[in-house]
Amino acid sequence: MIAEPTYSLEGLTGQLSGLNNIEALQTLAGLFPGEVIFSTSLGYEDQVITDLILSNNIPIKIFTLDTGRMFSETYSVWKKTNDRYATKIETYFPNADAVEKLQTTKGPYSFYDSVENRKECCGIRKVEPLNRALAGHKIWITGIRAEQSANRQSMPQLEWDGAHTLFKFHPLMDWTFDEVTQYIKDNNVPYNPLHDRGFVSIGCQPCTRAIQPGEDFRAGRWWWEDNSKKECGLHSHEETFKP
Template identity: 45%
Template sequence: MSTKPFVLSAEEVVRFNEEYLNKTPEEILELAFSTVENIAFACSFGAEDVALVDMIVKVNPQAKVFYLDTNLLFPETHEVKNRIVEKYSPNLIKYTPLLTLDEQAEQRGDQLWASDPNGCCGIRKVEPLKRALSELDAWITGIRREQSPTRADAGVVELDTKFNLVKFNPIALWTEKQVWDYIVQHEVPYNKLHDQGFPSIGCIPCTRAVKPGEDPRAGRWANHEKTECGLHQ
């Protein structure tokens, strides 16, 4: 990744984070778009992200929104993507892995997601994300503190040292109930897998439904010592 300087100083990020910690997501988005011109929203089409699309197109209809098509997404994910496009016409950009699934199998073995899930995520998610972020100065995400221990300290504005960008997390402090209340109130299209016990949705081989009482991200990379794909670590 580039070693270009951050578009905001560490002092500015601390000040903005303190000032906007209890502001609305829309106010945080307005801050993001008014302070950084070269910015985009990373959308997975999960519940948090479709809610943010609704907010973003209202705050800045021309804002860039990108997604990663790993070639392993659920049909339901493609379906909600199509409904989002139909309703909002966002400035949507698709990034795909450099390797097809057949090329990956030839180079790294069949079903790499089972033998080396980190390696598979590296090829199908992290590398495309690096390409997407390489020309940006900041990005917007839908991560929330209560999603997992690794996200418990997420600020609404951060310095993302992994990708050398400023990172805005407008709904970092939101609860799951707030997300769904927003979706219902604003009639936002959402992934129907959420109605079938999938609170967190990734690629088909590495996502299962969550049982009652389980952690919301227990359905991701089940049976592996892995809780993140590498995008937010």
């Protein structure tokens, strides 16, 4: 019986060194067949990665989190993406009992009252479904870019996620916003029309607004909070063990 190969962060980083995005995604899919997964929010960056995966027939599972609070425009680009690539993006919903309890006890807009309440809502609507989606996988592909926020500028393209016990790969980490939008234009990739109205980072409808010229990329997310708190818990950086 042949033992399953194991990879260290350093070793896997070496395997990806010098590869372009398509080659890197193909390599990961080959090294971890059936164990590579991509989470899309259907925003600019994620639409680029979706196109890279599906246009090149790379066997990577694609899913999205439907929080129940999404913009209608997000559902529209979701349908256009399924139609364009003849695919079916998998969907993960929050636990209905948890949502019912939250809204019964705290009302529909508790997340405006405190950071703790907002994180509770994100935990129910996003983090728990994400954990279910990632279970059993070894590579998580994301659309994170260094430009998006200060705490992402020091992130490597490949990292170990101790909270989810898998590797995270960020293909567009070094891309600029202009490079992302140019790729969308050049390849006629479906995109969310909210981007044309100043929405750069698009999440749940009550928690997202358009940004003004000169504002930080993440200013439109949870705009009533301090910038240092603007993460929802999907991308934690617990490193209890680094392989």
